[in-house]
Amino acid sequence: MDYYRHTDLEMIRRFVPDEFINFLEKNYYKKISDRSSIFQLVKDPQFIKNPKKHVGLFTDHGMIHACDIAQKILIILKQANGLLICKRDKSRLNFMCGMGVIMAMTHDIGMSQFTNFARIMHAEIATQEIFSRQFDSMIDFLWNRDVNHIPWYLSTHFGNNNFSVSPKLLFREILAMVNCHSKSKVPYQLLDNPVKLRKYMLQILSQSLHELNSVQNKNSLLKNTKKKISHRPILKSYYSSFKDEAYHWLISSHPEIKELVRDVIDIIRCLRVADSLRQRGVALKTSHGYQIFIDQTDGRAIYALNKFSSLFYFTSDHPINAGEANISQNYFDRNGDLHIRFYRGSFFNIKATEKAAYACAVTVTDIVSDLINAFPKKQDSKYMYCYLEAPIDNPKFAVLVKNFVKSLNLSIYKRCKIIPNLECLSENERELFFSAKPLYWNLKKCKETLTLIGKYGFKINKINPQHAFKNACIVNLKTHDVLIKSGSFSEFVYIPLGRGLSCEPLGGYKKFFFPPYCLIGTTGVIMGGIRNADVIARKSLRVVMINALDYLKYWHDVYHINELPEIIRRKK
Numbered sequence: 001m002d003y004y005r006h007t008d009l010e011m012i013r014r015f016v017p018d019e020f021i022n023f024l025e026k027n028y029y030k031k032i033s034d035r036s037s038i039f040q041l042v043k044d045p046q047f048i049k050n051p052k053k054h055v056g057l058f059t060d061h062g063m064i065h066a067c068d069i070a071q072k073i074l075i076i077l078k079q080a081n082g083l084l085i086c087k088r089d090k091s092r093l094n095f096m097c098g099m100g101v102i103m104a105m106t107h108d109i110g111m112s113q114f115t116n117f118a119r120i121m122h123a124e125i126a127t128q129e130i131f132s133r134q135f136d137s138m139i140d141f142l143w144n145r146d147v148n149h150i151p152w153y154l155s156t157h158f159g160n161n162n163f164s165v166s167p168k169l170l171f172r173e174i175l176a177m178v179n180c181h182s183k184s185k186v187p188y189q190l191l192d193n194p195v196k197l198r199k200y201m202l203q204i205l206s207q208s209l210h211e212l213n214s215v216q217n218k219n220s221l222l223k224n225t226k227k228k229i230s231h232r233p234i235l236k237s238y239y240s241s242f243k244d245e246a247y248h249w250l251i252s253s254h255p256e257i258k259e260l261v262r263d264v265i266d267i268i269r270c271l272r273v274a275d276s277l278r279q280r281g282v283a284l285k286t287s288h289g290y291q292i293f294i295d296q297t298d299g300r301a302i303y304a305l306n307k308f309s310s311l312f313y314f315t316s317d318h319p320i321n322a323g324e325a326n327i328s329q330n331y332f333d334r335n336g337d338l339h340i341r342f343y344r345g346s347f348f349n350i351k352a353t354e355k356a357a358y359a360c361a362v363t364v365t366d367i368v369s370d371l372i373n374a375f376p377k378k379q380d381s382k383y384m385y386c387y388l389e390a391p392i393d394n395p396k397f398a399v400l401v402k403n404f405v406k407s408l409n410l411s412i413y414k415r416c417k418i419i420p421n422l423e424c425l426s427e428n429e430r431e432l433f434f435s436a437k438p439l440y441w442n443l444k445k446c447k448e449t450l451t452l453i454g455k456y457g458f459k460i461n462k463i464n465p466q467h468a469f470k471n472a473c474i475v476n477l478k479t480h481d482v483l484i485k486s487g488s489f490s491e492f493v494y495i496p497l498g499r500g501l502s503c504e505p506l507g508g509y510k511k512f513f514f515p516p517y518c519l520i521g522t523t524g525v526i527m528g529g530i531r532n533a534d535v536i537a538r539k540s541l542r543v544v545m546i547n548a549l550d551y552l553k554y555w556h557d558v559y560h561i562n563e564l565p566e567i568i569r570r571k572k
Helices: 009-013 018-035 045-049 063-080 090-106 109-113 116-120 122-130 133-144 147-158 167-181 194-206 209-217 233-237 255-276 319-325 350-371 396-408 427-435 443-454 522-527 548-555 561-571
Strands: 292-294 301-307 310-316 327-332 338-342 386-389 416-419 473-477 482-484 492-496 501-505 533-537 541-547
Touching (some): 009 018, 009 063, 018 063, 018 090, 018 109, 018 133, 063 090, 063 255, 063 327, 090 147, 090 167, 090 255, 109 116, 116 122, 116 209, 122 133, 122 167, 122 194, 122 209, 133 147, 133 167, 147 167, 147 255, 167 194, 167 255, 255 350, 292 319, 301 319, 319 327, 319 350, 327 350, 350 386, 350 396, 386 396, 396 416, 427 473, 427 482, 492 522, 492 548, 522 548, 541 548
Parallel strands (some): 338 386
Antiparallel strands (some): 292 301, 301 310, 327 338, 473 541, 492 541, 501 533
16 A cells, blocks of 8 residues: 555545545535635635634645545554554454544544634544534444444453443544644653543543633643533533543553553554655645645745636745645655655755755654654664655755754754655665665775775775765675666665676676676766666675765765876786
C-alpha cells in the first residue's frame, strides 16, 4: 500500500460502512467544507479582518482529510508493528486497524463549529460529541453491524465482571479518545501515564468547553482536580457513577485489560503520526478544495480561490503553507526513519530560493517535532533520523533547508541527513539503499581504501578520509543483484570490496568486470545524468555506497589535461 496515492474511498469502505461515512459528512464535515467557501468567508468579519489566520484558509480538515488519515493509519500500524511498537498477533492488530480507521474518520469532527474558539477546542469538541444524543444512533449502528468485528472482539475478550462498563460503552470510550490526536493538548508524557490520562479524559468529558478552555489557558488542566466539576448532565444516561466507572479500565491491574490499554495507546500514537504525515504538495487544499501551491517566482504560498466563474490567486507570507506545498512526500521507511522529499529546489532567483527553503525548514521542523516522541522510548530504541531527499533540479536546496532548520531547532538539525531523491532510483537501487548498513571504518581503514582507489587513476591526494566516508554505507550484494540499472538517475557512487561486478554498457559495447576498489557510477554523478550501463553482481560481494552529494563535495577532483603526460610517464 502506498502513502502517496490519492484518497481511495473504496478502500475506506472496506472498513467503515457508507452509513457511517454519510453520517459524518452530513453532520460534521460538510459543514466545514461549506463554511470554507469564499461565498461564506466574505460574509465573516473575522475573515475580512485577518484572512491569513482564519480557519477557512487552513489546510483541509474535511472528509478528504479524514479519509487520508484513515488510509495512513492502516499503513503506519502495520509498518510500526514490531518496529516502533511492540509486536501484536493478527487478532490484536486487526482490532487496532479497525478501531484506528474509525478514530481517524472521526478525529476532526470538532472543526465543524467553525469558529476560532472551536479550532482551539476542536479535539475536546470531538470527544464530547461522541458522548451526545446525535451520536447515540451511530454507536448503536456500528455496534449492531459488528463493524470491523470490534464488538465481537470486545465482547469476547472483555465482556466479563472485570469491567465497570459494558463492552459497548467501552467501545464508545475508546472512540472518544480521539481528542488525544492533538499533540499540543495531549503531550506524549500523558500517553505514558494511564492514571493521569484517565483523570484527563474524565475532565474532558465532564466539564464544559469554556471551563476547559479557561483552565487550559492557565496550563493547569491536570492540577485543577480539586475544584468541583460541573458534570455535563448527559453523562448520567451512560453512567450510574461517572467518577467511579468512566475509563476505569485505564488503571486496571488485570493483565488482559492492561494489554488492551497498550493497544489503545498505540492506536492513538499511530493516529498522531498519520495526522502529522497527512497529504501535502499538489494535494494541498483548503477544506473547501481551494488549492494551495508555491510560487516559483518568490517562494510564497498562493491560494487559488474560485468565486462564480472567476479564479482569484491570493498570496500569503505564511511560511508553513508554502513549505507544505513544496513537500511531495513525507513517510517512515522500513527502518523507522523519516523521509521528506521536495518537489523543486530551483526558483527564479536567490531570494525566492531562500524564502522557499526557509518555508520548507519551518514545515520540516513542525513535522519532526511531532514525530520524534511519537513512540515510547526503550533501551534498544533506534535514534530517529530525518532524511531530506534533495530535489533533482537543485540538490543544494536540501542543504539550504537543513541550515535553516539549524536556526530554528538545533536538536532537530542534528537528526537531519541529506540524501539523493530516492524516487528517481531504480527499484533495485532503492531496495539496496534501505538494506544498507552504516559504515564504521577507522581512519586507518579509510586511508588504506583511498590508496587502493588511487591505483586505478582516481585523483585522491586532496580527499579528506574523515569526510569522504562519514555518510557512507555498506551493502551486501547477492548473485544476480542489479546494482545499477541503465536509464536510471545517477544518485550514488559505489566501491566494490571484491570481484564479481559485471558492466554491460549501452550501445553494444563490450562487457567487462570491475576490479576491487574501482569507483563505479562516477560518470553519471559528475554530469548529473542517467546511467549508461547495467552493473550486475555475478557473485556475492560487498560494496560501499556513497551518495552523490557527498561524492561531489568530498571526492570529486580531476587532473588537468597538461598533467596527462606526467601521469602516463608514471604509469609506465
